[in-house]
Amino acid sequence: MRTHTLESQSSLTPEMAITFLQEGNERFVNNLKANRNLLQQVNETAAGQFPFAAILSCIDSRTSAELIFDQGLGDIFSIRIAGNILNEDILGSMEYACKVAGSKLVVVLGHTNCGAIIGACNNVEIGNITTLLHKVNPAIALETQTTENRTGSNTPFVNRVTANNVHLTMARVRKESPILAEMERNGEIRIIGGVYDVETGKVDFYLQD
Numbered sequence: 223m224r225t226h227t228l229e230s231q232s233s234l235t236p237e238m239a240i241t242f243l244q245e246g247n248e249r250f251v252n253n254l255k256a257n258r259n260l261l262q263q264v265n266e267t268a269a270g271q272f273p274f275a276a277i278l279s280c281i282d283s284r285t286s287a288e289l290i291f292d293q294g295l296g297d298i299f300s301i302r303i304a305g306n307i308l309n310e311d312i313l314g315s316m317e318y319a320c321k322v323a324g325s326k327l328v329v330v331l332g333h334t335n336c337g338a339i340i341g342a343c344n345n346v347e348i349g350n351i352t353t354l355l356h357k358v359n360p361a362i363a364l365e366t367q368t369t370e371n372r373t374g375s376n377t378p379f380v381n382r383v384t385a386n387n388v389h390l391t392m393a394r395v396r397k398e399s400p401i402l403a404e405m406e407r408n409g410e411i412r413i414i415g416g417v418y419d420v421e422t423g424k425v426d427f428y429l430q431d
Contacts, residue, residue, distance in 0.1 A: 225263045225266045225267055225272075225294060225295060225296040225297065226272040226273065226274055226296060226297060227272055228270075228272050228324075230272070231272035231273075231274055231324050231325075231326075232324065234274055234326050235326065236326045236327050236409070236410075236411055236412035237412070238326075239274045239275050239325075239326040239327040239412070240327060240412065240414065240427070240429070242274060242275075242291075242293075243275065243291045243293075243327075243329070243425075243427075244427065246290075246291035246292035246293055247290060247291050247292070247423075247424065247425045249292045250289065250290050250291065250292050250423055251422065251423045251424050254292075255292055256292055256294070258294045260294065260295060263294050263295040263296060264295060266296070267295055267296035271296045271323070272296065272323070272324060273296060273297055273298050273299050273319065273323065273325050274297065274298070274325055274326050274327065275297075275298045275299070275325055275326065275327035275328070275329060276298070276299040276301060276315070276316050276319035276320065276325050276327070276328050276329070277291075277298055277299070277300055277301065277328075277329040277331055278301045278302075278303075278306050278308070278312060278316070278328070278329065278330050278331065278391070279300070279301070279302055279306050279329075279331040279332075279333070279418075280302065280303070280304060280305060280306045280331075280332070280333055280336055280338065281302045281303060281304050282304075282333060282336065282337065282420075284333070284420050285331070285333050285418055285420070286300075287300045287302075287329075287331065288300060290418055290423065290425065291425075299315070299319040299323070299325060301315050301316070303354075304337070304338040304351075304354055305336065305338030305339060305342070305354065305355070305357065305358055305387065306330060306331060306332055306387070306388070306391065307338075307354060307357040307358065307387075307391070308357070308391050308394050308395065308398075309357075310398075313395065313398055313399050313402075316328050316395065316399065316402060317399055317401045317402060320401075320402060320405055320410075320411050321401050321402075321405065325411070326410070326411055326412070327411060327412050327413075327414065328395060328402065328411060328412070328413045328414070329414055329415065329416060330388050330391045330392050330395070330413075330414075330415040330416075331388070331415070331416050331417070331418060331425070332384045332385070332387055332388045332415070332416070332417045332418070333384070333417060333418040333419070333420055334381060334384065334417065334418070334419050334420050334421065335380075335420050335421075336380075336384055338354070338355060338358065339358060339361075339374075339380055339383055339384050339387065340374030340380055341355050341374065342355040342356075342358035342359065342361075342362060342383075343358075343362060343372065343373055343374040343376075343379065343380055343383060344373055344374040358383070358387055360386075360390055361383050361384075361386035361387035361390055362383050362386075364386045364390065365379065365382045365383050365386055367382065368382070381417075384417060385417060385428075388415040388416070388417060388428060389415060389428065389431055391415070392413055392414070392415050392428070392431050393431065395413055396413060413431075414427060414428060414429050414431075415427075415428035415431065416428055
């Protein structure tokens with residue numbers, strides 16, 4: 223499989239980009255890989271890159287976007303931070319990916335058994351981690367179904383907070399980046415979400431918000 227060129231990237235629609243990720247995750251779950259020559263891709267991307275998607279995911283060692291979506295060098299912009307939280311630098315990175323570099327898709331990707339989400343649910347406060355985990359608090363507050371044991375030991379509670387965190391982040395991208403919001407309104411990009419299951423390798427996509 224060859225890397226994307228300016229021509230191939232330009233011909234993509236956001237829906238086609240979503241399909242690429244869905245098909246890649248299906249390959250991953252079935253322990254299959256697209257046939258790639260990585261050294262050839264190094265050479266092909268030396269002069270430029272034309273990724274089709276920007277993916278915001280967690281730093282968790284199990285959630286490498288390139289692996290779980292079976293993508294190669296030059297295919298995606300991978301933005302990683304604990305809890306897949308959002309800040310202005312990450313928004314700027316997304317804007318660069320789409321407005322400057324031509325990507326067709328923004329993905330906010332959470333995952334099950336996320337240490338950052340669990341830590342936030344447990345009110346962990348350690349150094350600079352405290353400020354980061356506080357960014358998850360709106361997702362915790364939004365989860366009103368659980369009335370008892372609202373802690374990181376309650377897996378269904380944590381899973382609902384994880385999903386809330388993804389949806390709230392998608393909404394914040396649209397609200398806090400007029401550039402990306404306008405591109406989505408114009409059909410130039412899509413902003414979607416998803417949650418990766420660390421037990422199965424499957425991504426549950428959130429295509430509507």
